Amino acid sequence: MSYVSLTPTRGEVPRDTLVRWLNEYLNVGAFKDPSLNGLQIEGTGTVRRVAVAVDSSLKTIQHAADSGADLLITHHGLFWGDPLALSGPHRERVRTALMADLNLYVSHIPLDAHPVVGNNAMIAQALTLQNTEPFGEWADGKIGIAGELPFEQSLQDFADRVQKLTGEICLVHGGGRSPTVRRLGVLSGSGAGSIAEAAAMGLDTLLTGEPEHKHFHDAFEYGVNVIYAGHYETEVFGVRALAARLEDEFGLAWQFLHHPTGL
Template structure:
């Protein structure tokens, strides 16, 4: 498969044109034309790039790539070292942010709902570009038991805001740094909202809105979409795929 073919396929498959995003989606650093091996990971850190080099990858496919709005435009320091490593080893970097969060089949939200055994999982239409999902537990759980369930699935202890002994069943979620969507979740009438990160203001919002909040980790909640995307490409095309999980407790 060529670099151009891969970029074109992913742009259509992930419906990139439908999203207003904070970074470019698609090819961010150009490498070799032919792609036979892809390494996937959550963020294009130096550690992940080093692993892609070690594995002789033709392309690195990530959720968090480069060139975010508001960052310095000059290529110096950390950014220079990362880009230099990719260019020196002729490795393509593809990044897909919101399109990967929202994808209905294998996006971060869809995959998290599956991992947590949430039934009737679906995106909330007309709100936040379809990034908020909702569903229900087949059997109600106490908030403490659900927190334990989250920790077991994600291998990370979540922060829970709310009464541990209260029962929850209807749940909304949005992976990553979506704590400020808690207002939208409360409007849905759900019992709890899950995201990755937490802010000081989130505590007060949860208490005053009467909704449980679980901060389950930005990295932990977004490991699954990029992995599922790589597996999809390996099934559809003659491409080798390796997922690399660089530990990140945040």
């Protein structure tokens, strides 16, 4: 049964109501993920203002606290499966959130994979991909999107288009058998390992975030163009789209905290 939120006051939501809605909307239990998805730090019981960001760094958490946010939603959280001592920088991140009574909610793979507000869905929409299908194997499913551009573009023209979209200077590996782009796979973040999958699907180009040395030769040996647009810059889309969805659903004010890594 679909969860229906009942908010007594528009723009003011009980934390637990919001967390239940997020968990269901993002389908957080459907993904095998090293990230501890969901509410990682419990803060104030009422949410009026939301901040969203890619990373849960100390700078981001402090920025959220200083901005008066009650809830910070990030793509990369603080807990990744293994126990981690509350010492050093990790202690400072947690302490800063607790001192500010700030809730921290994290959505990693669920936000990459979401068909409406996901990183890959938003990039595909911005690039006007058509005839889309699942792409990018993760565990027992796919979290990316493949599709066709409305018209063929040169690799350089397409890379320039991506650069305007992300604001990041792209690294281009022209390994494709053709110097043009028409059939494209989109996989935000660390998607270099999907070059072989792109080739098997007949895609001429893969758009992803960051390169990996062990996959450098794959582009040229499998005959696939690869555009690396930045791990950070390919993952700003989901948190912003999710925040806009919360504004529509609950009337919550929100802001995006931009702390780029250059990677």
